[in-house]
Amino acid sequence: MTDLDRTALLDQLLRYVREDLATGVPSDLITAGSPLLELGVLDSVRTARLLAHIRTTYGVRVPPVHMTGEHFRTLETITDLVLLLRSQTASL
Amino acid sequence: MSLYSLVAEAATRTPDALAVQDLAAGLSYGELDARADTYLAALRGRGVRPGDRVLVWTDKTTEAVAVAQAVLRCGAIHVPLPRSNPRERVARIAADARPALIVTDHGDHVPGIVCVPCADLVQEAACGSAAHHPVRPSDPAYILYTSGSTGTPKGVCLSHGNALAFVDWACRELDLTAADRLANHAAFSFDLSVFDLYAAFRAGASVHLVDETLARSAEPLVGFLLERRITVWYSVPSVLVLMAEYGELLERRPGALRVCLFAGELFPLKPLKELRRAWPGVRMLNWYGPTETNVCTSYEVTAADLARTEAIPIGSPVAGDTVSLDDGEIVVGGPTVMLGYWGGEQQAGPYRTGDLGRYDADGLLEYRGRIDDMAKVRGHRIEPAEVNSVLVAHETVRDAVVLVLGTGLDARLHAFVIPEAGCAPDFAELRRHCSDFLPPYMAIDALHTVGGFPRTANGKVDRAVLGGLVTRGADA
Numbered sequence: 001m002t003d004l005d006r007t008a009l010l011d012q013l014l015r016y017v018r019e020d021l022a023t024g025v026p027s028d029l030i031t032a033g034s035p036l037l038e039l040g041v042l043d044s045v046r047t048a049r050l051l052a053h054i055r056t057t058y059g060v061r062v063p064p065v066h067m068t069g070e071h072f073r074t075l076e077t078i079t080d081l082v083l084l085l086r087s088q089t090a091s092l
Numbered sequence: 093m094s095l096y097s098l099v100a101e102a103a104t105r106t107p108d109a110l111a112v113q114d115l116a117a118g119l120s121y122g123e124l125d126a127r128a129d130t131y132l133a134a135l136r137g138r139g140v141r142p143g144d145r146v147l148v149w150t151d152k153t154t155e156a157v158a159v160a161q162a163v164l165r166c167g168a169i170h171v172p173l174p175r176s177n178p179r180e181r182v183a184r185i186a187a188d189a190r191p192a193l194i195v196t197d198h199g200d201h202v203p204g205i206v207c208v209p210c211a212d213l214v215q216e217a218a219c220g221s222a223a224h225h226p227v228r229p230s231d232p233a234y235i236l237y238t239s240g241s242t243g244t245p246k247g248v249c250l251s252h253g254n255a256l257a258f259v260d261w262a263c264r265e266l267d268l269t270a271a272d273r274l275a276n277h278a279a280f281s282f283d284l285s286v287f288d289l290y291a292a293f294r295a296g297a298s299v300h301l302v303d304e305t306l307a308r309s310a311e312p313l314v315g316f317l318l319e320r321r322i323t324v325w326y327s328v329p330s331v332l333v334l335m336a337e338y339g340e341l342l343e344r345r346p347g348a349l350r351v352c353l354f355a356g357e358l359f360p361l362k363p364l365k366e367l368r369r370a371w372p373g374v375r376m377l378n379w380y381g382p383t384e385t386n387v388c389t390s391y392e393v394t395a396a397d398l399a400r401t402e403a404i405p406i407g408s409p410v411a412g413d414t415v416s417l418d419d420g421e422i423v424v425g426g427p428t429v430m431l432g433y434w435g436g437e438q439q440a441g442p443y444r445t446g447d448l449g450r451y452d453a454d455g456l457l458e459y460r461g462r463i464d465d466m467a468k469v470r471g472h473r474i475e476p477a478e479v480n481s482v483l484v485a486h487e488t489v490r491d492a493v494v495l496v497l498g499t500g501l502d503a504r505l506h507a508f509v510i511p512e513a514g515c516a517p518d519f520a521e522l523r524r525h526c527s528d529f530l531p532p533y534m535a536i537d538a539l540h541t542v543g544g545f546p547r548t549a550n551g552k553v554d555r556a557v558l559g560g561l562v563t564r565g566a567d568a
Contacts, residue, residue, distance in 0.1 A: 024538065029520050037176075038527040039520065040535060044308035044331075044470070045501055048338030051311050064316035065115050067306035069151075069175070 004058070004086070010079040016053055017075065021046050032076045042072065050078075060085045094227045094252045096164040098293035099125055109270060110298040112154050112289075113320075115306070119154045121296065124161065127154075129222040131162030134213040135193075138206070142167030142225050144192040145235065149173040149182055151197055152280065152301040155210045157289065159195050160234075160280070164252075167225030168192070170234040171247070172280035176304055180529045185237050185245050188435060229253030235434050236281055238383050239474050239534065241466070243481035247434030248383045257427035258386045259290045261411040265390070266324065266351050266375075268295035273320060273348070277302045277313075277327040282472075283383045284326055284355060297324075307331070310339035317341075321348040328471025329359035330500050336363055337501070342370040355379035355387065356471030358403055358459065360500050365398055380406035380459065383473070384443050385424045388413040389457055405456040406449070414442075421463060422449040465555075467496035469503045472533040479536065482529045483507055486522060488515035493545055493553050494536070497562055504537040508558055511541055538562070 010032055018027040023041045036042040042050065054060050060082055071081045099121065102111065107122030119127060140146060146163045148170060150156040156172075163170040171189050173182055175198065183202045186194065193206040201207035227233075233252045240246035262268075274292045276299050278284035292299035300320045306312055314335050317325065332354060335341040346352075352367075352374050359378060368376060372395070381388040391407025409415040413426030425442035432439040448460040467474050476494040483492035491510040498504050509517050519539040526535040546557040 025520060025523075037532055038524060038535075040523050040537065043537075044310070044334050045338070047308055048310040048334060051309060052338065055311070061315075062309075062312055064306055064312040064319065067309050067312045068115065068303055069305045072305050 004083070006079060006083060009058075009082060010075060012057075013075050013079055013082075017041065017050070020053075021049060030075075032079075033074050036072065036074060037069070047072070054082055058082055058086060060089065093229070093256060094164065095233050095255055095290055096128070096161050096224060096227075098290060099128065099161055100224070102293060102296040106270060106296050109296060111293070112157050112299050112301065114153045114301040115303050117154055118298075119158070124154070124158055127158035128161035128165060130217040131159050131210075131213055132165045132224075133218070133222045134216045135162055135166050135168070136221055137216050138193055138208070138213075140166050140168050140192045143232075144168045145171050145189045147171045147173055147182070147186060147189065147191045147194040148280070149175065149177065149194055149196050149200075149207075150210070151175045152276070152303055153197060154301070155197065156280065157301070159210060159213075160289075164227070164233060165222075165224045167227055167231070169232045169249075171237070172234070172285075173237070174279045174281055174304060174531065177531050178528050181245070181531065185247070188244070188247060189235060189237075227252055229256065230431075232431055236283055236383050239466075239478045241464070241475040241477050243477050245478070249431045249434045250386070251431050254386065254428050254430060255286055255290055258411045259287065259294055262287055262291050262387070263294050265377075265410070266291075268292075268297055268324070270296035272297035272323045274299045274324045275302060275317065275320070275322045275326070276300060277307055277325070277331060279304065279307075283381075283386050284328075286386060287326055287353070308334075310334045310337070310341075312339075314339035314341050314344055317349065318344065318347040323348050324351045324353070325349060326353040326355075328356040329354045329364070330357065330470040330503075332367060333360065333363045333501055336367065342366060346371050346374050349374050351375045351377070353377050353379055355381070357468045358499070361400065361403060364393065364404065365400070368393055368395065368398060378404055378406060380457075381424070381428070382443075382445050382447070384430045384439075384445070385413065386428045387411065388415055388424045388426070388428060391456060403458070405452050405454075405458045407456050415457065416442075417449055417451070417457075418444070420448050420450065420460070421445065422447045422457070422459075469496055469505060469533060470501070474505070474534055479505065479507070479526070479530065479534055482526055483509060483522065483536075485529075486517070486525050488512055488517040489522070491545070493555070493558060495555055495559050497559055505534070506538045506540060506559075506562055507536040508540045508542050508545065508561075510544060517541055 103121040103125035111121040111124040235247040237245040276288035376393040378391045379387045389407045390410045422445045479494040493508045546554040548554045
């Protein structure tokens, strides 16, 4: 995959979390900027599934050093992380 | 001997050896020792005296570890609180612990109490003395706040001697050396971290801190175990199950791992056997003990357990403790038993755990559940009454009962609520309300609105019937 822009990626991740992750949280509450931990969207199992989705769909493995509260606060910050990791992979 | 002398002694022996590493940085023993003295001088400058409590409300960082060492060197009492604890809960804990100050690594603060970021303390160090205050083994070292059945968190107060009795035993049992590399998965407020930190320091080994977010992510956690060449791992079983199920833990091989320890909840037999089979060269020990006693029994899981058809035992007493059954209840006496609850009576004699046990055919202790409502969610101890009290404080809720349903990775916190007249409690709203007052692991996972609670013949809420409403899929 190449040239994935931020808006498109954020849109795709938002759709994945709303429709496929079975969070039990009403989808209108899950927005680009909503706090995922407080809402209960990202418990350990759903975090694992989201990471697997990111790996298989975007070819990105999130290294341990990037697994921080800051990067996983909202879907926006996750989007930025995926873009950052993709650019690092691409430049290798 | 004290919990701070372990670092000072290792710094004398091997100043350049790695002591502690977080995701961003590492400190050698020499650096950790010097950093602790820097914070010690600053804490003294701030008026912290022996016996004072210092809340350390931070992420899991090398700086937080240095601050903890400084608090102990001051003769003060360390009260660790994870960053994820909301301000309201920190305030409630502070109201109980009455700390001299709160050390943070962020801008949040609790009204009425001095909150100082680590970075500010470092700037102030020049003014104070860095002489270590001598402590006796019976002096309190730290308070671990755990969920309380009265609705407020309660502080389990442990001494230097309590911790050292366990740590000394563990270091011998596991033959820990300076070459070991320990992972610290648990939060600093969880008693599992006492092993990770102080056993590492006692052995002059290194301890590798797992950030709260990393701690609940399967695949990167397996990556961490391998990249850091961890030799000793300690966590609740559900984390290992998560890593196996979603992080290819078994397929990726254990790397440098030689010891795998688990405690805090039952390890389901099937994934345990899979792990045992996959890692023939790794020692595996099932540890048991409430926060009030730390680890008091141990059972080593060997190839012989592959033939088992029922849960593994919690084993036999360790660390100089005596463990007995009184009317089925597990009772623990000995050097690891806490001083008492903070603000309460001193613990006199053996501690009654509230856990039920029995002996198996080989005379080993088995865990059989609780005598009260206390529940575990992925190893976290939860008193439903504490969650209840938060729920009923919400304007839409008249009464509430909280139940943990499911086990292992599937354990979920269910709230059954009776609404106030004309109100319709909303799950997302109540979940957000919980996260304002409770740590993330105590926030509800599901909401069921009911007209009333089923009662037993003697008028108590019939929790079995309530739980049945969910398992039958018939939400009222």
